[in-house]
Amino acid sequence: MKTPGRLRPRSLRTRLVLIATVLATAAVLVCQATGLTLMRSWLVGQVDDRLTDFRPPSPVYRDISGGTAPAHRPPAHEILPSDFRVYFYDAEGRLLPESLGDGRSEPRLRRTVTAGDPVDGRPATVPAEDGGGSWRVVADSGPDGMRAVVALPLDSVEEATSRLLWFSLGIGVATAAGVTLLGGAAVRLGLRPLTRVEHTARSITSGELEQNVTDTSPDTEVGRLGIAFNTMLDQLRAALHRKDRTERRLRRFMADAGHELRTPLTSLQGFAELLLHDPHMSASRRREAHELIAQNADRMSRLVDSLFLLAKLGDAPTTEHGPVDLLSLAADGIAATAVRHPERRVTLAPLGVRGAGDPGELDVVEGSGDPHQLAQVLSNLLDNACTHTPPGTRIEVRVGSLRAGPRTGGADRPGRTSANPPLPSGEPAHVIEVADDGPGLSPQDAAQVFDRFYRAQPAAGSSRDGVLAGGSGLGLAIASTIAEAHGGRLELDTGPGEGCAFRLLLPAGPAPGRPDAERCQAACRSDAPRS
Template identity: 90%
Template sequence: MRGVPGRLRPRSLRTRLVLIATVLATAAVLVCQATGLTLMRSWLIGQVDDRLTDFRPPSPVFRDIADGTAPVRRPPPHEALPSDFRVYFYDAEGRLLPDSLGSGRSEPRLARTIGDGLPEDGRPATVPAEDGDGDWRVVADPGPDGMRAVVALPLDSVRDATSRLLWFSLAVGAVTAAGVVLLGGAAVSLGLRPLTRVEHTARSITSGELEQNVADTSPDTEVGRLGLAFNTMLDQLRAALHRKDRTERGLRRFMADAGHELRTPLTSLQGFAELLLHDPHMSRSRRREAHELIAQNADRMSRLVDSLFLLAKLGDAPTTEHGPVDLLSLAADGIAASAVRHPARRVTLAPLTAGGVGDSGELDVVEGRGDPHQLAQVLSNLLDNACTHTPPGARLQVRVGSLRAGPRTGGTERPGRTGANPPLPSGTPVHVVEVADDGPGLSPQDAQQVFDRFYRAPPAAGVSGDSGSGLGLAIASTIAEAHGGRLELDTGPGEGCTFRLLLPAGRP
């Protein structure tokens, strides 16, 4: 049974509002009527008291009643005067005399002696009727020779007036409650119509219509502000869903590409291993060739797995430490390492200034902050990419300098420029490392995809050999973003490629 009140409680907001309005309106009407009833009863009793205090029996009446020489005769009802007054007398010894003035079918219940509780002189009091029906208002007045007179008036008129007013108040309260229920229900329904539209929109969204929005978004109303907050939440939810879909598609594509890249060396390893197992009499030269191919494919697969691990590590913990880094020395070390890996390629080092680049300028120390190992990885990847994808006779140049970000110097968007990371605000002080070549360049379509994972641009004329796993530029762009910088490409068909690493100069 303890759960019954919870089930009886209205759950609809409309029902609750109508119920609350009905209770409040009815209570207000009843309180007002009760206050008026109290005031009216007090006023009517005051009128009776005024009549009582203004009436005084004449002194001869006291003497006649005391002597018994002129007993008061009660006239028959049809001979009685139209007066409600009743006068009762007490003798000098305090006993109620049987004689009285006035007539009527009802009498007040008075004390038989003064000591039994007679009202104080001059102060009106209320006493019940003798037969128990109704009340009387009485006042005691002193008379000659120690006698007393009690003047009484019935309160029937007061009772009738208050009773009628009470029933009228109850009727008004009932009509008010019914009117509030009917009219209040319609008013509440009209007021809650915008909220109902929000509810219908929410139901439509839960049924799959994710592109809907709430129409009522006025900031001047509570429902409008709710609509604004609801639309903002929907926009954020849709953006999160779109990001989730893009992430899932990217992850599926990444896993497919990674599987495709790993499948080739694994297939080669499996083929050459089976060849060695099934042909034990293979010549020494062929056996050596098979071993070399197994080692090459194992090395390729190892480098691919290392690149994937590095990408995952960069995504979880982008930078391990920040310290001062001499970008000029880093570029020189990168050129020296590239000369070992690609001895046939000549790479030069040049300064980079806002006015232009050239071999005639003086090289100066450019000190930034970051992880030196990760920044060296970026430069190594850019140099390997340039040496691998340009013809043997193409000139390669590494430029180092400090500039301010802009359309001409780099760091911001402009036609022919592709960035893997968000652009920097124009005018931002940056340290720049460029790797430029005068090769055939890339088409706009290839330039848009060059930073994607596992993407390989079509080989240029005269270029042969392994083009890598397609992860070098993706790793470089991830490291640049982790340092708060940007990796971008300026290129065009026949214009060569300029890969530019920009690091904010003020980054702590």
């Protein structure tokens, strides 16, 4: 709660100028006060030295005590130097009226002193009888119990001190005014980069999100603030772009899913109505209608299962990893493909060697991952190669290890596409590669081959349409998601007339797991269809 009437500067510039003014003025005043104190102490010390160095001559005591003024006594200005005044006390402690020295004022001295009062020659300050001046006095003992008090006025000391005091106050006022004026300009100049940051922030809040702070020198506080501000803006823009891309992909995904479900659903509805409206249909036509209904129902079931699997992979993308023999996995995948596609010949070879190799001569490559998920990826890739290439096309599965890079694999380069981020350069990785000598894909098709529901145009002479046999265009999307869940990468090297080489790369080290891996593993071990 604010106190009524309390003045608080709101601007940082005002606060800085006020603080600088107060500090500078205080420093000047402290210095001047210290100098004033030292100068006054030095001047008073000079007066004390003069007092302690002067002693009245002994004949003067006798003349003063006798009450006579002998003819041979010299004038006062010859006895006393400068403006000295000397007062005498008799043996009984009474102040005598005779004194030496002239002046319009005199010190206020005690009229009587006792014998017990100390007389040690220590100077003291006493006020004047009239006016506001003061005197510096020192007492000393004389012959026959008499005492003498030597006094000097402090008018010159007080005048010098007063002048210096007024001079100090003037310097303080001038300093405060100068710091206020010049400090305001200096602070305004020094805060100009911060003002630019403020203007940039206002522009960004107005919708100009592409602006950046220009002052980014790491040697200054404002520069470091600009670097942090630009980093925050980059992250904000990236988050907004990701949000826009996610919304666009979600809308496209919902439209594609609706389109994919509409076709079999329309077929189911049509054949069901046909059976209802034509009860006298022949047995052969009725059986054909039932088969078409079953096929479309199976297609819808596989589509829904694939969507359900993708959703679960997105919720729990990391599985429980264990050792996996990739060579045995590839051999099992080739055996299963031979059952599904008996007309196709698929061979096994080491990575980097073209042509069929002797499986007995291949080295064992042991990776880490979920064997069920990796088997599903390999099955999808082999089905894709068998379905999407003309009969007689050579298909080869290669197993081995490499270090990630543009030339070997795992990093981006022209002619290579992937939906997964690249692996760190030089990182060792285990590889399963499915390559064919088919017609390959155009750059436009290759750029979208990992998108959900995407189907490339069938190659001339291929057995069926679609990216994956009888599928919905989700097979490669599922395979890419599983690869990324293992910390790896699924990529494609292709070109028109160059064939396709799908490469699954898994980091050689163990990939990190997540607490929710059990849900993903259970989802991937379910009866997910091959697209």
